Amino acid sequence: MKTLFRGGTVVSGKGTKKADVLIEGEKILQVARTVTPQPGTRVMDVTGKLLLPGFIDAHTHFDLDVCGTTTADDFASGTRAALRGGTTTVVDFACPNKGESLRYGLELWHRKADGKSSCDYSFHMTIDDWNPSIAAEIDHMYAAGISSFKMYMTYPAMMIGDKAIYFALKKLKEKGGICGFHCENSELIDALVEEKKAAGENGVGCHPRTRPAHLEAEAVSRLLRIAQTVDIPVVIVHLTNAAALHEVEAARKRGQRVYVETCPQYLVLDESVYDLPDYREASQYVCSPPIRTAADQRALWAGLRKGEIQTVSTDHCSFTLEQKEAGRDDFTKIPGGVPGVETRAELIYTYGVTTRKISLATMCRTLSENPAKLYGMYPRKGVIAAGADADLVIYDPAADHTLRAADLVSRAGYTPYEGFPIRGGVQQVWLRGTLAVDHGAILIGPEGKFIPRGKCML
Numbered sequence: 001m002k003t004l005f006r007g008g009t010v011v012s013g014k015g016t017k018k019a020d021v022l023i024e025g026e027k028i029l030q031v032a033r034t035v036t037p038q039p040g041t042r043v044m045d046v047t048g049k050l051l052l053p054g055f056i057d058a059h060t061h062f063d064l065d066v067c068g069t070t071t072a073d074d075f076a077s078g079t080r081a082a083l084r085g086g087t088t089t090v091v092d093f094a095c096p097n098k099g100e101s102l103r104y105g106l107e108l109w110h111r112k113a114d115g116k117s118s119c120d121y122s123f124h125m126t127i128d129d130w131n132p133s134i135a136a137e138i139d140h141m142y143a144a145g146i147s148s149f150k151m152y153m154t155y156p157a158m159m160i161g162d163k164a165i166y167f168a169l170k171k172l173k174e175k176g177g178i179c180g181f182h183c184e185n186s187e188l189i190d191a192l193v194e195e196k197k198a199a200g201e202n203g204v205g206c207h208p209r210t211r212p213a214h215l216e217a218e219a220v221s222r223l224l225r226i227a228q229t230v231d232i233p234v235v236i237v238h239l240t241n242a243a244a245l246h247e248v249e250a251a252r253k254r255g256q257r258v259y260v261e262t263c264p265q266y267l268v269l270d271e272s273v274y275d276l277p278d279y280r281e282a283s284q285y286v287c288s289p290p291i292r293t294a295a296d297q298r299a300l301w302a303g304l305r306k307g308e309i310q311t312v313s314t315d316h317c318s319f320t321l322e323q324k325e326a327g328r329d330d331f332t333k334i335p336g337g338v339p340g341v342e343t344r345a346e347l348i349y350t351y352g353v354t355t356r357k358i359s360l361a362t363m364c365r366t367l368s369e370n371p372a373k374l375y376g377m378y379p380r381k382g383v384i385a386a387g388a389d390a391d392l393v394i395y396d397p398a399a400d401h402t403l404r405a406a407d408l409v410s411r412a413g414y415t416p417y418e419g420f421p422i423r424g425g426v427q428q429v430w431l432r433g434t435l436a437v438d439h440g441a442i443l444i445g446p447e448g449k450f451i452p453r454g455k456c457m458l
């Protein structure tokens, strides 16, 4: 059956235009100023609505074991939350433990996701060790549709040293590969934590103070110098602050290709959240790198506006407030991460587009088009054009509402954005031609497909 979306405003990375969109089966058939429906075509009147390509969240952690506990959201609840927020594809991080093979990590993540996911999905592969047997597995990853990787410069369980980063990047360069980096200075964090503990300080406020912005910037700078040595483009994931962005700009001036991701928590929250007097209030915002200053927020919005930041993902890593209790007497034991997969687009529209910090086209580029290009899914995903998957978000600019955890499907049980006013709202979400969400009601089961990915096209 064909479905025609008539009378809406279609958003792309270049701008907006009034156009009709005709879909058939799983694909978009035609986008034109006017499409005349044939007999039997279902017609959806979307006058006054925005049509955006299904959003891609290229940074989620579902069903992840950390700090002796497991994230509240698995692929079942996490992808339902994603869909409700207009996200039709997630790229989660497959995370083998040190000593385990990449193949094992990939199989494990397929077991976690296959048959449970309500939106489409893929995985980045975490490289937390470098040796000949892991190097030999890289080709297999590409053959299995995994074309992007992540390395951590902190977290003892996952971090990898500069020498290993260098050799791993050399191998990825042979494949035209792309790798995201968590940039923080691990040894300095250890030193600062040691000092806090020696001084008897254990509160949530110690979390940002032991992971300062300039040490994130230092790690970004060091990583970019390693990438310069290898001569390979890299992605800085969850970049939080002006100093780190400055390091990226310096590398670009030397001719390096660097991609940057930031997240809503760094755009709409500031560090004062860690000083909330109640532990349960403050601990909900603990994530790494931490939430920074209002000035950093402004620098990130400007970075999006100027095209210095290419993507906004969520780093959705959900723990309930009960799980966060683990760090009540020791801030280093608070499971790190915030939920966000369900609220990203509405926050970016409200606090970015309607306040004129960014345009609708920038929203579309950073939530859909750029992640599709960066992670090898374009033009199947990330664009409303003939031949693309019929992943559509119908956004109603008039559906103002207030964010409440009680209304969300994430199992986190809270949202860092409780009480935030939202301009407009996601009205419908179509996944490969099927109406998946209608006014908040999820209409499909675990019908998400694994999306094998190709090379970076950004």
Ligand code: URP
Pocket (backbone or CB within 6 Å): 061, 182, 286, 287, 288, 289, 315, 317, 336, 337, 338
């Ligand atoms: O605190 C965070 N962000 N947890 C998720 C893992 C990561 O660093 O991306």
Ligand code: ZN
Pocket (backbone or CB within 6 Å): 182, 237, 238, 288
């Ligand atoms: Zn990270």
Ligand code: ZN
Pocket (backbone or CB within 6 Å): 059, 060, 061, 315, 317
């Ligand atoms: Zn993450």
